Amino acid sequence: MQPDDFLYEAERVVHVCRYPCRLSTEGEARDLLDSVVGSRWFQNRWPKVAKRPPALFASNHASAWADFDKNRIYLPAWASNDFTLLHELAHFCAGLKDNHGPIFVDAHLQLVSRFMGKDAASCFRHALRAVGR
Secondary structure, three states: OOOHHHHHHHHHHHHHHHOOOOOOOOHHHHHHHHHHHOOOOHHHHHHHHHHHHOOEEEEEEOEEEEOOOOOOEEEEEEHHHHHHHHHHHHHHHHHOOOOOOOHHHHHHHHHHHHHOOOOHHHHHHHHHHHHOO
């Protein structure tokens, strides 16, 4: 297994636990992103991202991704849930150099805890430990 595979496996556990909520429309996903980035909590932690937040775009690709060059998050329909959106936003919080590394995982855990709740964060934290992250 590649290092990213362990992270994705931990994320699958959170999905199985049914913590992510489905975002029915692109507008709901944008509203969530705006709410997260617009919160004082987020602005205090990641002011550079808050000053120039990524835009959200729908995608037909097989995966969601963060595009630093265009300052965009792409979400395919299957990935339109809060957990995946927070994952992609965590890429911007962690910066280009820490793709799925410890800074990214910490940012993702903080976002999940704050915007999905402590139970979802606890599930994610335990899943990360179970896969050795």
